[in-house]
Amino acid sequence: IRSQDQDVFRKLFLGWHENFQMQVIMQLYKHERMQLYDWLAANELAGVFQEMEYEDQFFTLKEMEAAQAAAVMNEVSADDAAAFIDKLPITARKESLLKAMDAKKADDVKEILSYPKETAGAIMTKEYLEIFSNQTIAEVMAFLRKTGQDVETIYYVYVVNEAGHLAGVVSLRDVIVHDNKTIIEEIMSTRVVYADDDLDQEDVAKIIQTYDLLAVPVVNKQKHLIGIVTVDDVMDVLEEEVTEDIGEISASKGSTDTNLSAFQAAKKRAPWIVLLMFLGLITANVIGRYEETLEAVVLLSVFIPLIMDSAGNTGTQSLAVVVRSLATGSYEKKGIAKMLRRELGTGFFMGLICAVVLVLTVSILYNHLLLAVIVAVSIFLTLSVAALIGAVLPLIINKLNIDPAVASGPFITTLNDIIGLFIYFTIATSFLEYL
Amino acid sequence: IRSQDQDVFRKLFLGWHENFQMQVIMQLYKHERMQLYDWLAANELAGVFQEMEYEDQFFTLKEMEAAQAAAVMNEVSADDAAAFIDKLPITARKESLLKAMDAKKADDVKEILSYPKETAGAIMTKEYLEIFSNQTIAEVMAFLRKTGQDVETIYYVYVVNEAGHLAGVVSLRDVIVHDNKTIIEEIMSTRVVYADDDLDQEDVAKIIQTYDLLAVPVVNKQKHLIGIVTVDDVMDVLEEEVTEDIGEISASKGSTDTNLSAFQAAKKRAPWIVLLMFLGLITANVIGRYEETLEAVVLLSVFIPLIMDSAGNTGTQSLAVVVRSLATGSYEKKGIAKMLRRELGTGFFMGLICAVVLVLTVSILYNHLLLAVIVAVSIFLTLSVAALIGAVLPLIINKLNIDPAVASGPFITTLNDIIGLFIYFTIATSFLEYL
Numbered sequence: 003i004r005s006q007d008q009d010v011f012r013k014l015f016l017g018w019h020e021n022f023q024m025q026v027i028m029q030l031y032k033h034e035r036m037q038l039y040d041w042l043a044a045n046e047l048a049g050v051f052q053e054m055e056y057e058d059q060f061f062t063l064k065e066m067e068a069a070q071a072a073a074v075m076n077e078v079s080a081d082d083a084a085a086f087i088d089k090l091p092i093t094a095r096k097e098s099l100l101k102a103m104d105a106k107k108a109d110d111v112k113e114i115l116s117y118p119k120e121t122a123g124a125i126m127t128k129e130y131l132e133i134f135s136n137q138t139i140a141e142v143m144a145f146l147r148k149t150g151q152d153v154e155t156i157y158y159v160y161v162v163n164e165a166g167h168l169a170g171v172v173s174l175r176d177v178i179v180h181d182n183k184t185i186i187e188e189i190m191s192t193r194v195v196y197a198d199d200d201l202d203q204e205d206v207a208k209i210i211q212t213y214d215l216l217a218v219p220v221v222n223k224q225k226h227l228i229g230i231v232t233v234d235d236v237m238d239v240l241e242e243e244v245t246e247d248i249g250e251i252s253a254s255k256g257s258t259d260t261n262l263s264a265f266q267a268a269k270k271r272a273p274w275i276v277l278l279m280f281l282g283l284i285t286a287n288v289i290g291r292y293e294e295t296l297e298a299v300v301l302l303s304v305f306i307p308l309i310m311d312s313a314g315n316t317g318t319q320s321l322a323v324v325v326r327s328l329a330t331g332s333y334e335k336k337g338i339a340k341m342l343r344r345e346l347g348t349g350f351f352m353g354l355i356c357a358v359v360l361v362l363t364v365s366i367l368y369n370h371l372l373l374a375v376i377v378a379v380s381i382f383l384t385l386s387v388a389a390l391i392g393a394v395l396p397l398i399i400n401k402l403n404i405d406p407a408v409a410s411g412p413f414i415t416t417l418n419d420i421i422g423l424f425i426y427f428t429i430a431t432s433f434l435e436y437l
Numbered sequence: 438i439r440s441q442d443q444d445v446f447r448k449l450f451l452g453w454h455e456n457f458q459m460q461v462i463m464q465l466y467k468h469e470r471m472q473l474y475d476w477l478a479a480n481e482l483a484g485v486f487q488e489m490e491y492e493d494q495f496f497t498l499k500e501m502e503a504a505q506a507a508a509v510m511n512e513v514s515a516d517d518a519a520a521f522i523d524k525l526p527i528t529a530r531k532e533s534l535l536k537a538m539d540a541k542k543a544d545d546v547k548e549i550l551s552y553p554k555e556t557a558g559a560i561m562t563k564e565y566l567e568i569f570s571n572q573t574i575a576e577v578m579a580f581l582r583k584t585g586q587d588v589e590t591i592y593y594v595y596v597v598n599e600a601g602h603l604a605g606v607v608s609l610r611d612v613i614v615h616d617n618k619t620i621i622e623e624i625m626s627t628r629v630v631y632a633d634d635d636l637d638q639e640d641v642a643k644i645i646q647t648y649d650l651l652a653v654p655v656v657n658k659q660k661h662l663i664g665i666v667t668v669d670d671v672m673d674v675l676e677e678e679v680t681e682d683i684g685e686i687s688a689s690k691g692s693t694d695t696n697l698s699a700f701q702a703a704k705k706r707a708p709w710i711v712l713l714m715f716l717g718l719i720t721a722n723v724i725g726r727y728e729e730t731l732e733a734v735v736l737l738s739v740f741i742p743l744i745m746d747s748a749g750n751t752g753t754q755s756l757a758v759v760v761r762s763l764a765t766g767s768y769e770k771k772g773i774a775k776m777l778r779r780e781l782g783t784g785f786f787m788g789l790i791c792a793v794v795l796v797l798t799v800s801i802l803y804n805h806l807l808l809a810v811i812v813a814v815s816i817f818l819t820l821s822v823a824a825l826i827g828a829v830l831p832l833i834i835n836k837l838n839i840d841p842a843v844a845s846g847p848f849i850t851t852l853n854d855i856i857g858l859f860i861y862f863t864i865a866t867s868f869l870e871y872l
Contacts, residue, residue, distance in 0.1 A: 178582060240676075268784075275751060275787055286739045300732045351704075352703045
């Protein structure tokens with residue numbers, strides 16, 4: 003590959019997709035990379051830079067001279083530049099990098115960084131196309147030819163009025179199929195779907211998904227167009243949100259990063275397990291209260307896992323249903339009350355089915371009808387409650403805007419365990435003399 | 438809204454996004470909808486049709502006359518038509534609808550339907566643009582102007598050679614910024630990223646995501662271009678796959694559909710719970726074997742939930758990490774062996790931390806050092822094993838291509854429960870005389 007000939011190399015290298023270029027660069031020796039920084043222009047390096055993960059970006063920039071690093075950053079799109087600078091650990095480094103960059107680009111980056119994380123403003127980019135409604139197709143095409151290579155997408159052109167308000171949108175498709183003399187105003191769509199700058203990134207993703215858009219414009223409080231969010235950024239957002247949701251269900255939040263070492267992963271996950279262990283001690287305490295009952299009939303302890311498993315599993319199912327409904331927005335259509343009634347009903351029916359199965363199985367296996375009935379009735383009551391709790395808790399948490407991790411699967415499971423065992427032992431104790 | 442004036446209505450209605458048009462239509466009375474079918478052209482109705490969910494599509498077509506229904510279906514893009522026809526319950530209906538459609542469109546739909554579900558071929562669409570490499574930009578622009586309205590995306594134009602093989606791709610951006618006389622061959626990118634027709638839809642999504650594409654071409658065994666998959670379809674695929682993954686972790690597969698009634702949901706979820714209950718009976722059996730130990734020291738039963746919870750939670754964490762790694766493809770980079778070693782290590786460290794915490798807490802709370810040591814050692818061994826099992830099981834299942842639902846969270850939890858309790862009671866029994 004390294005033929006020492008710049009022209010040959012450039013022709014081959016630039017024919018590749020940036021993502022593949024990035025993979026190749028990451029496998030080079032340092033002196034080869036330094037050569038490559040010389041051979042490529044800032045905008046070409048920027049293309050590769052945008053494909054890298056943060057750690058690689060960091061070391062690449064470090065290898066370059068300060069002037070070249072700034073030149074590359076000028077060519078990186080504002081959203082990627084902001085994401086990178088945001089992650090830099092030292093404030094002084096952030097500032098010196100921003101100072102070395104073009105004033106305009108640095109301002110764009112600062113604007114994006116000024117928004118709270120995970121909002122439309124924080125994930126938008128500033129490289130979009132803006133025209134006036136009285137321009138002709140011919141003018142727009144000339145404009146596109148000139149600026150087309152520098153923007154994130156040329157497939158939507160946004161129309162603003164003199165005040166800078168978002169007034170309409172034309173797709174490049176519309177531009178292409180219409181006559182050169184057509185005025186934009188005649189063909190633009192005035193009902194533009196847009197996102198407010200403080201909208202949650204998940205809702206931005208939903209807009210793009212619902213309307214099958216390639217990009218959505220972002221406006222500020224004064225309805226001025228200030229940026230766009232493109233579909234590829236939204237795909238990354240969706241992936242982030244999914245990882246969050248799964249973290250919630252499994253209490254492994256923040257630890258699905260496979261780059262962590264075993265010890266680092268343990269450090270992230272252990273607090274959850276220890277916390278849950280303390281909740282387990284509460285469960286132990288619940289059982290401890292019924293020590294006399296247990297001493298009288300040791301057989302009762304045999305069904306502790308059964309009660310716990312069933313309660314936990316039912317709650318986790320409900321949780322999964324609700325978390326998915328919240329993510330896809332389908333619960334909004336139905337209303338919360340309806341959803342909860344449904345989960346309670348589901349728990350009721352499942353409890354009924356399990357109770358019938360258990361009465362038969364336990365009375366045969368252990369040859370003890372009363373014990374079977376106690377276990378069955380406990381399961382019936384437990385499942386009804388467990389399904390409801392699994393659904394109600396994440397909804398409450400979501401409404402209260404608390405970090406939903408506290409409503410994660412294991413917490414709901416433990417809560418349901420306690421309730422289930424309480425029901426079980428209360429019933430068992432009251433029938434103790436007949437057992 | 439219903440001004441009884443076709444022109445006024447059309448001007449207003451067609452100014453809306455199709456998704457909003459769809460929402461409006463769904464709120465009309467039947468006679469209003471019938472009027473609307475008269476007023477709108479087939480391609481306009483097709484635009485709305487594509488936004489609907491299957492049930493609404495079904496009833497809308499049923500309300501139309503057969504000829505109009507076929508006309509609308511001709512205008513619907515091949516992938517959406519195929520998805521709809523695939524869901525029709527009666528084979529005779531499928532065939533009569535296909536027969537009423539244009540021969541070409543019907544063939545396209547049949548081709549898509551001929552692919553196994555969830556492959557690139559099954560989700561691709563046939564409405565793409567194909568040119569030859571010796572055409573000029575001017576010719577391509579003329580071609581785009583003519584056909585631009587009928588295809589899924591005009592933003593990528595695929596270049597084929599005489600044999601129909603995919604030879605290159607030009608983005609509309611490249612077309613726009615180059616001179617009218619430029620020959621396509623000079624500007625096309627020859628290293629086209631493509632998907633084989635039998636590629637899993639999840640991998641198609643990964644390609645689009647990795648290379649930030651708006652669409653990816655699909656080729657058959659002979660490398661002939663046969664269709665494209667667009668980014669909006671891929672977003673839906675990602676959502677489907679996430680729902681599947683969450684279903685796996687929570688054993689609620691197929692029941693996150695919020696349209697189900699409580700009874701229907703119970704019917705879908707109960708089999709899992711009953712199955713898991715039987716596994717719970719196995720756990721009960723494990724405890725039953727140690728009845729003598731339990732009778733001697735009833736206090737031992739108090740820690741059953743603690744052992745179970747910790748084992749279950751640790752396993753679920755590992756499962757979540759692995760499921761996410763499989764979904765995002767990050768485990769392929771690292772290698773399975775490394776990943777498993779990491780999970781074992783994570784379990785080891787977490788077990789160590791929990792053991793230390795437990796020795797202190799239990800010996801203070803219950804004033805019983807030996808019991809505390811037994812519980813702590815059991816937890817240490819259990820967590821080490823549980824983390825490994827949570828990681829290994831889904832990987833094995835994934836390798837064997839079995840339905841991964843059997844490796845779902847609750848199953849791993851139950852397996853870990855059994856192992857944990859076995860370890861606990863074995864240790865406890867061997868120290869029984871000192872307790």
